[in-house]
Amino acid sequence: MVSKAAIGLAAGICGTLFIGYCIYFDRKRRSDPNFRRKLKERRKARKAANKAPTTKLPDLKDHEAVQRFFLQEVQLGEELLAQSDLEGGVEHLGNAVAVCGQPNQLLQVLQQTLPPQVFHLLLQRLPALGQRLVAQTAAASMVEEELE
Structure with a gap:
């Protein structure tokens, strides 16, 4: 032994x-x-x-694509928040708010369901996401004009 x-x-x-x-x-x-x-x-x-936008916004004229994108972004945002990834979750929820037809109602729901610090982070990100949406829409319309 x-x-x-x-x-x-x-x-x-x-x-x-x-x-x-x-x-x-x-x-x-x-x-x-x-x-x-x-x-x-x-x-x-x-x-x-980390700085590059990770999500490509859909064509806003295609209602079905926007609806699929909205649901996908809300689901991804909730999953990332559940995994304690605040940055990613807020980015995806912000994308959902940006393409939502009634953003004020969605923000009211999110305010009731999200923790206050996460909701404030979302509110801080919304202007940048709105600018990105406007820039992408403008770029898409320029491409369409060039093709015609």
Whole structure:
């Protein structure tokens, strides 16, 4: 039978070897000349992905597409808020408000159902979402005029 001391000694040696390997690997990774460049590129890409609008608004003339988009955005917003992703949830709910036919009534419902801090964040985002909607609508009409 193996004694408890032998098992403890073996576990200690394995732990020390693992920590030594981690330190060795970390130094080797950091001394790589491309490490810092790759790290900066990844950070820039992540920051650009967070700033870019993730949702493409539907054609506002197609009522069915707008209705599907509205329901999809409300569902996504609720799911993200349930997962504690406030930024994503507010963005999707804001998209739903932007394409909604009766935004005042929707905002009243959201005010009653959402926590106050989330609702205030939504109200702060609405002007930017409205500008994006107007810009996309203007761009779509310009494309239609060019095609004619």
